[in-house]
């Protein structure tokens with residue numbers, strides 16, 4: 001069910017008219033529906049019938065603390081990849097013992113902080129990192145709870161840029177070296193072997209790569225257990241795809257969990273999943289205003305006030321997001337194609353090619369759908385533009401959950417040295 005629907009031709013978020021939010025804070029802004037976020041979490045947690053599942057929301061998808069708190073209130077843990085994400089997770093009430101730390105480049109400062117916070121597990125991605133983690137844990141007089149992230153050499157994901165499980169990708173340790181690495185981990189004083197981890201990519205709408213990756217780690221677990229290694233936790237990562245284009249081709253969650261249960265469910269271990277996109281993508285829209293309409297001899301453009309700096313997925317991944325008018329109109333009852341572009345000085349600043357619109361006008365509002373994941377988190381200040389606001393809606397209430405960072409604040413951060 002979508003919480004972004006038309007009520008008397010006006011697009012609303014739950015029971016709030018999006019055009020009313022525009023009246024109070026202007027455009028562009030991100031708007032999220034709390035009920036939608038909650039429904040997504042509940043749909044996921046109730047689809048798995050075994051009681052050994054821990055959902056660790058992957059904070060990189062949307063790291064606003066209100067969004068994280070929405071999931072922590074429902075029992076979620078967190079998958080973090082930086083000290084910043086770890087701090088946000090803790091501030092938003094995620095219990096330390098429900099936090100896993102992934103990422104290929106954890107720094108000394110980050111590892112020390114995570115050790116002090118006594119998190120559930122480090123997902124280690126290289127031999128160098130493993131040794132460094134051991135030294136830092138030893139210095140603190142403790143052992144670091146550790147899983148090795150396995151790279152199974154499996155292609156998966158909606159786009160080469162979000163595939164992470166091939167040997168040429170920088171992530172994890174090759175499945176062929178897994179046993180050697182666990183042997184080394186076992187010999188290191190600062191390491192406590194806790195689990196095994198895998199994450200093969202994002203926006204995966206096919207069960208097959210998941211199935212292959214589960215088989216890969218199952219083989220490794222069996223081998224490790226035959227050598228008396230203790231594997232309590234199997235972290236199978238994120239990657240669950242969503243239906244951006246309403247094509248009905250998205251992954252079936254029940255089938256996904258049947259597969260998890262069939263391959264890994266009865267081993268007596270905790271299963272961690274790290275969903276990001278699935279939990280947040282469909283719960284957010286980006287509202288933007290038309291600045292100009294430009295009709296050329298062979299092309300029509302609608303120039304909006306959001307740019308690729310605010311929302312980069314179309315530019316970066318060629319992602320297509322549905323765009324709807326915030327107030328429906330039938331001005332001329334004839335649709336014409338328009339490219340929806342932003343104000344940034346890049347040809348790639350393009351949200352949609354040939355969107356059929358009915359006589360759009362300066363001042364009209366448009367909403368880009370399914371932008372709740374990898375939207376605001378990937379924004380930048382390119383072209384010296386501000387960071388836009390984020391709003392959370394629940395029923396008839398709406399609240400700013402991130403203030404716009406005004407351009408003057410950004411401009412004043414630059415320093416000009418005296419000697420210049």
Ligand SMILES: Cc1ncc(COP(=O)(O)O)c(C=O)c1O
Nearest residue numbers: 058199202238239274275276277
């Ligand atoms: C290690 C890890 N876990 C989880 C995720 C979340 O993936 P998704 O948003 O596709 O669920 C990512 C995304 O890149 C990741 O790198």
